Amino acid sequence: MKFKxxxxxxxxxxxxxxxFAKELQHCIAPLGIVVGQFPILLELWLKDGVSQKDLLSKIDVEQATLANTLSRMERDGLIMRTKNPADARAQLIWLTDKARALRDDAYDCAQNVNTQALRVLDESEQVQFVEYMRRVIGGMQDC
Amino acid sequence: MKFKxxxxxxxxxxxxxxxFAKELQHCIAPLGIVVGQFPILLELWLKDGVSQKDLLSKIDVEQATLANTLSRMERDGLIMRTKNPADARAQLIWLTDKARALRDDAYDCAQNVNTQALRVLDESEQVQFVEYMRRVIGGMQDC
DNA sequence: TACGCTTGTATAGCAAGCTATGCAATATTA
DNA sequence: TAATATTGCATAGCTTGCTATACAAGCGTA
Structure with a gap:
């Protein structure tokens, strides 16, 4: 009857x-971005000019969450949206120059947080840990 | 320059x-509780009639988060608060009968979610995984 | 072509987390 | 003992996440 x-x-x-979120927040705050925007920026740094739907397929949040975060990013001058000539419902999402310029610093933050957080594990333990997480996530997604 | x-x-x-949260939410929703209340209930099931400060020391959230969650729990009839005779600033927090009755079902939910989530790991991997998490958390707390 | 289904996005409303701040009650100290 | 500091809790205001719902644009089909 116990539960620890x-x-x-x-x-x-x-x-x-x-x-993790708190650490990352700390590091990226000076860049003018916040944690929820991070996964979106990661995708857009790879490729922008995409629809919300395209983005959604690559990001593990619900559509409504993405839509709201995109609104705040537009407000904050990180993205711009243009009409999609092929479909009047959809829009194309573009990074601003400001957002483009943040990329390398942001990568560094993420790397540093990961490195710091996992420093208590040795090299092979780190690999295992990440592997375990991937497996657990995989197992939970197809339920 | 890549970041995967x-x-x-x-x-x-x-x-x-x-x-994890989504799974637990699913399981405990019929009990009339939500995920943020879970850690608090876990502590109160062990011992109630405590101050908010006592609770706070055992729960890994900020004071403001705890205060807000307690308000919702009071609203939902899970806890009651009485005056603390020893200190007029503090109160004593008590479970209602309703909350007391949920304990075993709630434990089951948590156990089931953990079991299901970790089923992709074998026995010893599960132990290692939990151990890794404890170490990482430990390392991140004393920064 | 007109009807209805599907799709792409937005909005409403809530929970749970955070930081920052307010404030009254207690404790400490000059 | 009066002034000051600390403590216990609440509140404000924000982000990030969720579910549920709305709605216009496009598509398919009778």
Missing amino acids: KENSAGYLVNHMARL | KENSAGYLVNHMARL
Whole structure:
């Protein structure tokens, strides 16, 4: 009848996620971006001029979450939207120069947070840890 | 100059945490509770009649987050607050009978979610995974 | 072509997290 | 004891996430 949170994967995962987010937040705040925008920027740095739907397929959040985050990014001058000539419902999403310029610094932040966070594990443990997470996520997605 | 989210611990941790929360949410919704209340209930099931400060020391969220969640729990009839005779600033937090009755079902939910989520790992991998998380969290807390 | 289904996006409304700040009650100290 | 500092909690205001719903534009089909 006991339940120890220190042994509960769910509890630990939640706690760890908040610690990661806090660290990343700290590092990217000076760049003028926030954590929820990060995955979107990662995709747009690879390729912009895409529809919201295209973006959605590459990002693991719900459509409504993406739409809201995009609104804030537009407000903050990180993206611009143009008409999609092929479909009047959709728009094309473009990075601004400002957002483009942040890329390398942002990459560095993410790398540093990961490195710092995983420094308590040795090289092979780190690989295993990431591998475990990928497997767990994979298993949870096809339910 | 590349940054792959599939290899980024931070990205995976965040994604995994949302999947866990979604699963737990699903399971406990019929009980009339929500995920943010879970850690608080876990502590109160062990011992209630405590101050907010006592609770805070056992729960890994900020004070403001706890205060807000407690308000919603009071609204939802899960807790009651009484005056603390020893200190007029503080209050004592008590579970209602309704909340007390949910305990075993809630434990089951949490156990089931953990079991399901980790089923892709074998016994020893599960132990390692949890151990890794504890170490990472430990390392991130004393920064 | 007109009707209805599907698709792309937006909006409403909520929970849960954060930082920053306010404020009254207690404690400390000059 | 009066002034000041600390403590316990609440509130404001924001982001990020969710579900549910709305709605216009496009598509398919009778």
